Amino acid sequence: MPIVSLFLITIFEYGASSLLDFATVKLRLNIRGKLRPELIELCSNLDYPCIENDKTLDLISRVKTNPEEWVYKVFNDLISLTVLVMKVGLILGILAYNVWWAVLIIIAILIPFSKLSIISGRVNYEANRQVTKQQRKYLYFGKVLSSRDYVEERVLFQYGNRINEMWLDNYEIARKYQLKVEKKWFIRMKSSGFMTAGFCIIILFLLLAPTLNGVISIGLYVSFIGIIFELIDLLSWDLTNKIDAMTQSKEAVKDLNSFLELERIEGANIKSTAPLKFESLAFRNVKFKYPNGSCNVLQDVTFEMKAGKHYAFVGENGSGKTTIIKLIIGLYRGYEGEILLNGKSLKDYKLADINATFSNVFQDFAKYSMSIRDNIEIGDINAVETMTDEKLHQIVEDINLKEQIEKLDKGLDTQLGKINESGLDISGGQWQKIAIARTMVSSAPVRILDEPTSALDPISESEVYHNFQRISKEYTTIFVTHRLASVKEADEIFVLEGGTIIERGSHKELIDKGEKYCKMYETQKGWYV
CATH class of the missing domain: 1.20.5 (Single alpha-helices involved in coiled-coils or other helix-helix interfaces)
Incomplete structure (x- = not known):
C-alpha cells in the first residue's frame, strides 16, 4: 500500500x-x-493634450510594455505568496507546539522584515518609473540608427557613431540608476535575511540544553534542525522575493489604473455618418495657451467664416496659424472665449460630428504603408465600401498623379512603403498629393489644407491649389500657408502676428493697404525675379 x-x-x-x-x-x-x-x-x-504630455507618454510607454504580464504576475504572485505564507504558518505552528517562545522571536523579526520587502518593491518600481524617460530616448536613438526612414541622412552625414554614443549615454544612465537602486535594496534585504538566519541558528543553540537534559528527544531536535533551516530559506529568500515581486506588480497595476483614468473623448475615433450642414464658424475673443505653456499662443482672436467661401491664414512661423486649426477641429478645448459652429459652442458638439464636418491635411501628414487606394479612401472611412474607381481616378487626375499611377502595374492597388516586399517608395511631393487626395475624397463640408504643399515645386503647388479650388467650389475651404501666391483666390485672408489677427481682407485689399501682407508678398515675389 x-x-x-x-x-x-x-x-x-x-x-x-x-x-x-x-x-x-x-x-x-x-x-x-x-x-x-x-x-x-x-x-x-485619448484626449489630444494627453498625448503631448511627457508624463503621460512615459506612463503609456510603461503600460504598453507587456501589460498582460503584469496582470498575470499579480495573480501568480498572489497565489505563490498565499501558498508560501501557509507553508510558513504551518512550520511555525509545528514549532509553536513544542517551543512557543521561538515562534514569538521569529514573528517579531518577520514583521519589520516584511515591511522592508514592501518598501523595496515600491522603490524598485519607482526606479523603473524614473528611467522610463531615458528608455524612451535610447529607444528613439536606436530607431534612428536602424530605421529606413533615416538611412539617406545617416549615410550622407555619417553620424552613426555620434548617435550610437548618444544611445549608449542614455542607456547607461538608465541602467546604472536602476542597478544602483536595486543593489542598495538587495543588500538591505539580504542583510536582514542573514540576521533572520542568525536568530534561527541561535534558537537551535538554545534548544540544545533541553535536548541534553532529555526534555526534547534527539529525534525531535533533528526535526527542528530541518524545520529551522527550511524556515531560514523561506524567510531569507523566498518570502522576501515574493513580497518584493508582489509589490512591484501592484505598482505596475496602479500605473495601468492611472492610464485607464486618463481623460478620453467620446467619439474620438468615430466619424458621424451624417455630416452637419455647415453654415458658419466664428471665433470670439479666443485666447489659448498649450498645457504647461507659460504664455498665450493666441490672444483675442476674432473672425467669422461663412459657408461656401474660401479663407486663408498667413503669417510667420509661430504666429498661431496651425493652433487655430487645431482648435477648429477640436483637438484642444481648454481655450478662453468662444468658438461657435453654426451659432452653437464647439464644446457642445460631439467629436464625431466635428470629425465629419472638417477634413484636413497637415504639413506633418501621415504616410501609411498600404495601397494607394487605401491611403486615399481612409479620408472618408464611412464611404469606403461604396467608393468607386471612377471617383478615385478623378481625384488623382485633379492632383496630377494620374500619369504616374497609370504607369504602375497594379495602379491604385500598388502597395506603398516598405512593410510589404513589393512596396513602392515614392517622393515626398507624391506623398503630399496623396495626403491632399484624402481631404478631397471626404464628404466633409469644410476642407482644410495646413501647409500641405511644402515638398512641391511652385508650379505643382499652384496647380494643386488651383485644382483644389476648382473642385471645392461647393465647399468651404481654409488654407494655411507661407506662400502667399497660393492664396490670391481666397475670399478673405487673415494675417497673423504674435497670436493676433493684424490684417484681414482679400488679396487686392491687403495689397492696396501696403502693410504687413503687402511686404510679405513683395518679398516672396522677389524670390522668383
Whole structure:
C-alpha cells in the first residue's frame, strides 16, 4: 500500500504540474487577447493634450510594455505568496507546539522584515518609473540608427557613431540608476535575511540544553534542525522575493489604473455618418495657451467664416496659424472665449460630428504603408465600401498623379512603403498629393489644407491649389500657408502676428493697404525675379 500510494502521489504531482503549466499559458493568452486590444482602443480615444504630455507618454510607454504580464504576475504572485505564507504558518505552528517562545522571536523579526520587502518593491518600481524617460530616448536613438526612414541622412552625414554614443549615454544612465537602486535594496534585504538566519541558528543553540537534559528527544531536535533551516530559506529568500515581486506588480497595476483614468473623448475615433450642414464658424475673443505653456499662443482672436467661401491664414512661423486649426477641429478645448459652429459652442458638439464636418491635411501628414487606394479612401472611412474607381481616378487626375499611377502595374492597388516586399517608395511631393487626395475624397463640408504643399515645386503647388479650388467650389475651404501666391483666390485672408489677427481682407485689399501682407508678398515675389 505505501508503494502504491507513493506511485499515485508521484503521478498526481507530475500531472498537476503539467495541468498548471497548461492553465498558465491559457490564462496568459486570454489576458493578452482581452487586455491588449482594449488598451490600443483606449489609446486611440485619448484626449489630444494627453498625448503631448511627457508624463503621460512615459506612463503609456510603461503600460504598453507587456501589460498582460503584469496582470498575470499579480495573480501568480498572489497565489505563490498565499501558498508560501501557509507553508510558513504551518512550520511555525509545528514549532509553536513544542517551543512557543521561538515562534514569538521569529514573528517579531518577520514583521519589520516584511515591511522592508514592501518598501523595496515600491522603490524598485519607482526606479523603473524614473528611467522610463531615458528608455524612451535610447529607444528613439536606436530607431534612428536602424530605421529606413533615416538611412539617406545617416549615410550622407555619417553620424552613426555620434548617435550610437548618444544611445549608449542614455542607456547607461538608465541602467546604472536602476542597478544602483536595486543593489542598495538587495543588500538591505539580504542583510536582514542573514540576521533572520542568525536568530534561527541561535534558537537551535538554545534548544540544545533541553535536548541534553532529555526534555526534547534527539529525534525531535533533528526535526527542528530541518524545520529551522527550511524556515531560514523561506524567510531569507523566498518570502522576501515574493513580497518584493508582489509589490512591484501592484505598482505596475496602479500605473495601468492611472492610464485607464486618463481623460478620453467620446467619439474620438468615430466619424458621424451624417455630416452637419455647415453654415458658419466664428471665433470670439479666443485666447489659448498649450498645457504647461507659460504664455498665450493666441490672444483675442476674432473672425467669422461663412459657408461656401474660401479663407486663408498667413503669417510667420509661430504666429498661431496651425493652433487655430487645431482648435477648429477640436483637438484642444481648454481655450478662453468662444468658438461657435453654426451659432452653437464647439464644446457642445460631439467629436464625431466635428470629425465629419472638417477634413484636413497637415504639413506633418501621415504616410501609411498600404495601397494607394487605401491611403486615399481612409479620408472618408464611412464611404469606403461604396467608393468607386471612377471617383478615385478623378481625384488623382485633379492632383496630377494620374500619369504616374497609370504607369504602375497594379495602379491604385500598388502597395506603398516598405512593410510589404513589393512596396513602392515614392517622393515626398507624391506623398503630399496623396495626403491632399484624402481631404478631397471626404464628404466633409469644410476642407482644410495646413501647409500641405511644402515638398512641391511652385508650379505643382499652384496647380494643386488651383485644382483644389476648382473642385471645392461647393465647399468651404481654409488654407494655411507661407506662400502667399497660393492664396490670391481666397475670399478673405487673415494675417497673423504674435497670436493676433493684424490684417484681414482679400488679396487686392491687403495689397492696396501696403502693410504687413503687402511686404510679405513683395518679398516672396522677389524670390522668383
